[in-house]
Amino acid sequence: MMVMTDPTVLLRGAGLRSTAPRRAVLEALLTRPHATVTDLSQAMDGQLSNQTIYNALDDLATSGLVRRIEPAGSPTRYETRVGDNHHHLVCRSCGTVVDVDCHTGEAPCLRPASHPGFAHVDEAELIWWGMCTACEEKRSVP
Structure with missing residues (x-):
């Protein structure tokens, strides 16, 4: 493509x-x-x-x-990556952000237990937090 x-x-x-x-x-x-x-x-x-x-x-x-x-x-x-259902992973130490493709592929990949006052839910935005490999390696060096 x-x-x-x-x-x-x-x-x-x-x-x-x-x-x-x-x-x-x-x-x-x-x-x-x-x-x-x-x-x-x-x-x-x-x-x-x-x-x-x-x-x-x-x-x-x-x-x-x-x-x-x-x-x-x-x-x-x-970001210019638009029009697809992807999420993000953010490093707690350096702030690096990377794209993570959605496991289910179509929106919304998660649904709320309820949605009072809303006719429908069509999107979920997920951000995972963690430590990138480079920062983790820096932390483990004495």
Whole structure:
């Protein structure tokens, strides 16, 4: 399966104008999964203000080109892997985030015991926490 990576084509396909800030943010995200605004600003050598990056990310998320993830105690992160049912694993020590494919494959992979006031439930967002191999190895070295 070929994945489209041309920011202009992706933006126009999502019904957005292809502006320089949106292209720059999307291009940076395509090679930096789970990036924070700080990560993106550094990747672009501070050429865009944080507010401009936030505005572009909001447009990209609203259009469905970008997914926003918010692990507890961590800055909001953004990724371009959208349109599938996957979850995340976060290292408690260094904050590394990796994608984890859903075991069941279709949403929602978990259902609440009840859903008072809701007609239906169509999605569950899971975040697992643990220690990545690199951090675990650092901890075990005397």
